Amino acid sequence: MKPDPFRIQHVWKETKDTFSVELTDLQPRRPFLFCPGQFNMVYVYGVGEIPISISGDPSDSRHVIHTTRAVGVVTKALQTLRRGDVVGIRGPFGSPWPVAEAEGSDVVIVAGGIGLAPLRPVLYRIIERREKYGSVVLLYGARTPADILFRKELERLRSRLDIDVHVTVDRALVQWRGNVGVVSAMIARGGFDPQSTVAMLCGPEIMMRFSVAELTKKGISDDSIYVSLERNMKCGCGLCGHCQLQKYFICKDGPVFPYVNVSNAMAIREL
Amino acid sequence: MENLVSIISEHPIFNGLEHRYLDLLVGCASNIRFDAGDSLFREGEDATKCYLIRNGDVSLSIHHPPKGFMTIQTIGAGEIIGWSWLFPPYRWHYDARAIQLTRAIALDGTCLRRKCDENHDFGYELMKRFAVLLEQRMQAMRLQLLDVYAEA
Amino acid sequence: MMKIAPGQIDVLVRVLSDKGYTTIAPTVREGAIVYDEVHAASDLPVGFGDEQSSSSYRLSQSESREMFGFAVGPQSFKKFLFPPRWKILSAIRNDGSIEFDSGSTPSGESAEKFAFIGIRPCELQALRIQDKVFLGGAYQDIQYKQRREKIFVVAVQCGKPASTCFCASLNSGPRAESGFDLALTEVIDGDGHYFVVEIGSDSGRSVMEGLDCREASEAEVEKAHRVTETAARAMKRNVDTEGLKELLYANADHPEWEAVAKRCLTCANCTMVCPTCFCTTVEDTTDLAGANAERWRVWDSCFTAEFSYIHGGSIRATPRARYRQWLTHKFASWVDQFGTFGCVGCGRCITWCPAGIDPTEELRILRGTAQAVSTKE
Numbered sequence: 001m002k003p004d005p006f007r008i009q010h011v012w013k014e015t016k017d018t019f020s021v022e023l024t025d026l027q028p029r030r031p032f033l034f035c036p037g038q039f040n041m042v043y044v045y046g047v048g049e050i051p052i053s054i055s056g057d058p059s060d061s062r063h064v065i066h067t068t069r070a071v072g073v074v075t076k077a078l079q080t081l082r083r084g085d086v087v088g089i090r091g092p093f094g095s096p097w098p099v100a101e102a103e104g105s106d107v108v109i110v111a112g113g114i115g116l117a118p119l120r121p122v123l124y125r126i127i128e129r130r131e132k133y134g135s136v137v138l139l140y141g142a143r144t145p146a147d148i149l150f151r152k153e154l155e156r157l158r159s160r161l162d163i164d165v166h167v168t169v170d171r172a173l174v175q176w177r178g179n180v181g182v183v184s185a186m187i188a189r190g191g192f193d194p195q196s197t198v199a200m201l202c203g204p205e206i207m208m209r210f211s212v213a214e215l216t217k218k219g220i221s222d223d224s225i226y227v228s229l230e231r232n233m234k235c236g237c238g239l240c241g242h243c244q245l246q247k248y249f250i251c252k253d254g255p256v257f258p259y260v261n262v263s264n265a266m267a268i269r270e271l
Numbered sequence: 272m273e274n275l276v277s278i279i280s281e282h283p284i285f286n287g288l289e290h291r292y293l294d295l296l297v298g299c300a301s302n303i304r305f306d307a308g309d310s311l312f313r314e315g316e317d318a319t320k321c322y323l324i325r326n327g328d329v330s331l332s333i334h335h336p337p338k339g340f341m342t343i344q345t346i347g348a349g350e351i352i353g354w355s356w357l358f359p360p361y362r363w364h365y366d367a368r369a370i371q372l373t374r375a376i377a378l379d380g381t382c383l384r385r386k387c388d389e390n391h392d393f394g395y396e397l398m399k400r401f402a403v404l405l406e407q408r409m410q411a412m413r414l415q416l417l418d419v420y421a422e423a
Numbered sequence: 424m425m426k427i428a429p430g431q432i433d434v435l436v437r438v439l440s441d442k443g444y445t446t447i448a449p450t451v452r453e454g455a456i457v458y459d460e461v462h463a464a465s466d467l468p469v470g471f472g473d474e475q476s477s478s479s480y481r482l483s484q485s486e487s488r489e490m491f492g493f494a495v496g497p498q499s500f501k502k503f504l505f506p507p508r509w510k511i512l513s514a515i516r517n518d519g520s521i522e523f524d525s526g527s528t529p530s531g532e533s534a535e536k537f538a539f540i541g542i543r544p545c546e547l548q549a550l551r552i553q554d555k556v557f558l559g560g561a562y563q564d565i566q567y568k569q570r571r572e573k574i575f576v577v578a579v580q581c582g583k584p585a586s587t588c589f590c591a592s593l594n595s596g597p598r599a600e601s602g603f604d605l606a607l608t609e610v611i612d613g614d615g616h617y618f619v620v621e622i623g624s625d626s627g628r629s630v631m632e633g634l635d636c637r638e639a640s641e642a643e644v645e646k647a648h649r650v651t652e653t654a655a656r657a658m659k660r661n662v663d664t665e666g667l668k669e670l671l672y673a674n675a676d677h678p679e680w681e682a683v684a685k686r687c688l689t690c691a692n693c694t695m696v697c698p699t700c701f702c703t704t705v706e707d708t709t710d711l712a713g714a715n716a717e718r719w720r721v722w723d724s725c726f727t728a729e730f731s732y733i734h735g736g737s738i739r740a741t742p743r744a745r746y747r748q749w750l751t752h753k754f755a756s757w758v759d760q761f762g763t764f765g766c767v768g769c770g771r772c773i774t775w776c777p778a779g780i781d782p783t784e785e786l787r788i789l790r791g792t793a794q795a796v797s798t799k800e
Contacts, residue, residue: 001562002512002523026520045514045521046709046716071734086521088514113420143420170415174332174340177370181344182414189347204419210410232733234705237562240723241702242730244752246672247759252561268675270744 001237003043003088008081009063015147018114019079020055020067026086031061035096036121037228037256041236042066043088044081048074051233051251053118054092058125064089067117067149093236095256098226099125102198106134108220110211112141112183112203116149118228118255119202123157130162137164137191141183141207144169145176164191183207187214194219200256202228209266212259222260229254229262246271275300279376282323283349284400292393299382305329305369311352312363318355320377324348327373331365343415344408345370351404356380424647425620425631426639432490432618433464435577436540438633444538444575447503449496454482456496458503461540468493475585475770478779489611491541494585495769499698500546501553503537504570511566511705512718527565534569540577544596545588545767547578547603549698555761556701566720575626578603582650584658587770589783592661595767598651605630608647619647660770660783662754663790667764670790671755675747679788684743686778691724693772693782694749699765700724725749750782 006023013019025032034040034054043049050072056065070079081087099122107126111119126133138157142148148167158165166186168179179186184207199215201208208227215225231243231250243250246265248257265271275297279285285296303322305311311322311329322329329352331344343365346352352375355363361380387394439446440462448461451468461467473493474481480497510526527534542550554571557564581588581597590596599606604627608619619639622628639647694700704723709716723730726745731738739745757765766782773781 002525003514005521005523007520043514043707045516046707046713048707049705049718069734084519086516086519088521088523141420143418147420168345170418170420172342174330174342176342177330179328179345179347180330180342182411184414185411206414206417207419210414230733231738232731234703234723235562238560239557239562239564239701240704241725242704242723244748244756246751247756249760270739270741271675271748 001090001235003041003049003090005086006064006089008083008085008087010083011079011081014067014149017071018067018069018147018149020065021078021081021087022056023064023066023087023089024062025064025089028062032064032092033061034058034064034092034121036099036125037097037118038092038094039118039236039255040064040066040089040091041093041233042074042078043090044074044077045087047077049088049090050074051093051236055117055120056124058121059128067114067120069114090236093251095252095254097122097200097228097256098198102200103129103132104134104196105224106192106197107136108187108192108197108199108215109136109138110183110187110199110201110203110208110215111139112207113143113147114149115201115203115207115228116140119200120150120153122200127160127163134196135164135192136162138166139183139186140165140167141203142167142169143171145172145178182210184210184214187211187218190218197224199225200228201225201259205229205266212263222263223258225259226256227259227262227266228256229266275302275376278302278325279323282325282351282376284323284351284404288396288400292396295386295390295393296378296383299379299386301377301379303375303377305373305375307369307371309369309373311367311369313366314363316363318353318361318363319380321351321353321356321380321383322375322377324350324352325374325376327375328370329367329373330370331367333365340366344412351401354401354405356383357401424639424644425622425636426643427618427620427634427636429488429490429616429618430464431634431636432467432540434634435630436461436464438630439538439540439575442538442575442630444536446538446540447500448540449491449493451482455480456482456493457498458496458500458539458541464490467491467541472583473585475587475774477587477773477781478776480774487611488616489609491579491607491609492583492611494581494583494588495543495545495771497696497771497775499549499696499769499771500539500542501549501698503539504550504574505553505557505564505567505701507722509566509720510717511720514716514718516714516716525565527569531569531572534566534573536573536575537570538575538577541579542576542603543579543581543769544599545590545769546698547576547599548590548593548595548767549769550576551602552699552761552763552765552767553701555763556699559761575630576603576605576623578606578623580606580608580647580651581654582609584654585770585774586659587773588658588768589660589662589770590768591655591658592664593764593766593768597654597658603627608650610643610646610650612646617643619643660773660781662766662768662783662786664764667786668755668758671751674789675751677789679785680743680747682788683746683780683785684741686780687726687742687746688778689726689728689742689745690777691726692775692777694724694726695722696771696775698767698769698771699753702730725752750785753782754786 055067234240557567606621753765
């Protein structure tokens with residue numbers, strides 16, 4: 001598959017190790033449409049190609065925003081690019097969050113660390129059609145207050161009176177007046193009807209496992225819980241074999257899965 | 272007295288406790304309120320009470336030399352803060368401070384310990400419930416320790 | 424069915440070459456029978472036989488004129504349809520943009536035209552499997568598709584299975600009923616030496632018109648069938664496929680994974696010789712000036728330590744996890760992904776494993792029906 005050239009409009013730092021890029025299609029034959037939860041394979045010229053979550057507003061088909069941590073060769077190179085530089089984009093790939101299916105229900109979003117990036121498009125969609133959903137609860141956990149992703153947006157979200165936003169960190173200096181503790185522990189606070197709730201989780205696998213346990217304790221069934229998984233990817237489209245988790249290809253059967261489908265696989269170590 | 276009994280029995284950790292034990296508990300209980308910023312206890316002080324938080328938020332913090340005071344946990348409504356009164360030398364290991372207006376039931380530790388000594392069945396009921404609390408706290412703490420969001 | 428004399432094989436090679444095919448057939452190189460371009464029937468391993476067993480491969484030579492008296496060698500035809508290294512992208516920086524060019528032209532005219540002579544029933548099954556993998560999903564592998572659409576297949580029905588073969592228990596041999604343009608069965612005994620030919624397509628029929636052939640007699644057809652029947656009965660190994668997928672899924676923590684991991688070198692030989700393994704990685708390179716960049720698709724193996732690497736570590740860090748991944752994929756996950764087993768019973772992984780690991784034996788142990796058979800033969 002050939003990548004399409006996309007031009008960088010902005011590159012900006014989100015936190016100490018996380019940054020975002022905004023891209024526009026250089027040869028827009030059609031608008032770039034994606035579903036919340038999908039990712040692109042982003043190619044940095046001469047360096048390599050990696051999967052990055054699309055983290056922007058799905059209604060904006062001109063500007064494509066990706067958010068990622070700068071942890072490897074390609075992401076570190078991407079972070080040095082500037083407005084006007086060109087990258088290659090293949091995508092969007094992957095299965096989406098059940099945004100439409102969640103209409104009519106309460107929604108609980110549990111995100112940890114960079115996991116908020118692939119969930120932000122869900123929030124955009126929900127806000128756009130707020131009346132279609134019941135209670136909406138967002139639980140977000142980060143390492144420290146300085147690592148809180150999209151902080152201003154979270155503050156703005158919280159100031160809306162119709163979305164419950166709870167942010168917690170693993171540790172903080174005492175000046176932080178917010179919550180300190182694991183994000184999964186906030187699930188017990190409720191604010192949603194377990195009989196009619198769709199939960200969407202994204203973050204380190206262990207955080208998702210603990211969160212599922214808490215959601216289950218609250219009475220939410222496995223088939224109403226969705227997780228986003230991550231594996232090594234080389235092609236992004238089901239041909240290279242790298243992203244397999246048991247029978248699933250994370251790139252095309254996922255990355256979003258109903259938890260009921262992957263609970264067995266997630267419980268087996270080193271699968 | 273009745274008021275305190277119903278408040279205590281509503282608290283998740285004492286849910287289902289038999290009435291005769293509730294009465295014993297109430298004998299050690301008192302209503303208390305902390306304004307935002309008030310200190311519940313400080314590291315090193317004698318640990319004489321535990322607090323059932325009814326509403327509000329309390330931060331547990333510890334002094335960690337180069338970094339300063341670090342908050343390690345926030346404890347809110349429906350939770351309990353403090354169990355150092357259970358174990359010798361009955362001394363606090365952390366600072367606890369109310370983040371916002373907080374209402375709590377204070378249970379006197381010396382009083383509770385004496386009643387546990389006198390009535391072992393009561394003591395067992397209490398220990399069972401505190402053990403659950405400890406286990407939950409430990410699970411959460413381990414997850415925090417793992418530092419799952421850290422850069423690899 | 425038709426009958427041809429052995430001399431016609433040479434004519435067949437020339438007919439195919441005249442039609443513009445690069446003709447690939449078995450040939451002897453450095454002590455093994457490999458697949459390479461041939462120009463005459465004399466390039467074939469005439470009179471060669473093979474002795475294969477766990478960790479062992481030996482060729483023998485005799486005065487016999489038999490042309491296909493051996494089983495499969497270390498390579499499979501996948502190396503032609505799906506080359507080990509292939510440029511899938513070139514990128515040129517110009518004018519403030521990047522010009523991307525994939526390795527294939529949309530019409531496929533640049534794709535090479537291959538004729539395969541000597542492709543075995545197990546390899547035909549492997550071809551069917553690779554078709555599902557590369558062509559059956561939402562995204563197809565264009566390079567594979569373009570070469571695949573042009574191939575001419577002369578299959579050879581098997582008469583001499585190696586001790587490592589087990590295609591019969593997987594229903595992928597020793598006789599192929601379809602999937603070929605022509606299928607040859609070599610009959611060689613006291614009464615003579617000839618080939619019985621089955622025509623499987625119109626292209627096959629048209630190629631046959633260039634050969635000297637006649638209708639095979641009932642007795643000749645009977646002998647051809649007996650060749651493969653004898654081969655089926657002679658198979659020394661098998662796989663019990665009953666409930667195999669469920670068995671593997673249910674035994675992720677079987678102690679045998681730990682035991683086999685102690686022997687496995689994670690050398691990836693098994694995946695390299697396997698005719699269905701399809702995992703690849705990519706290599707991105709650029710020239711010194713930075714004006715031209717390329718991406719190459721390269722064969723990879725789930726046995727390597729970095730295969731499952733994501734920020735900070737590999738998911739399958741231990742050889743135990745990696746061996747389990749390979750075998751479970753082959754005999755369980757593959758069924759859910761592609762509708763068939765990933766294994767065709769060719770036995771290459773048994774022959775070419777330097778540690779003497781035998782997947783058919785491993786499956787028996789996992790099922791709990793391992794016999795006290797020595798793995799050395």
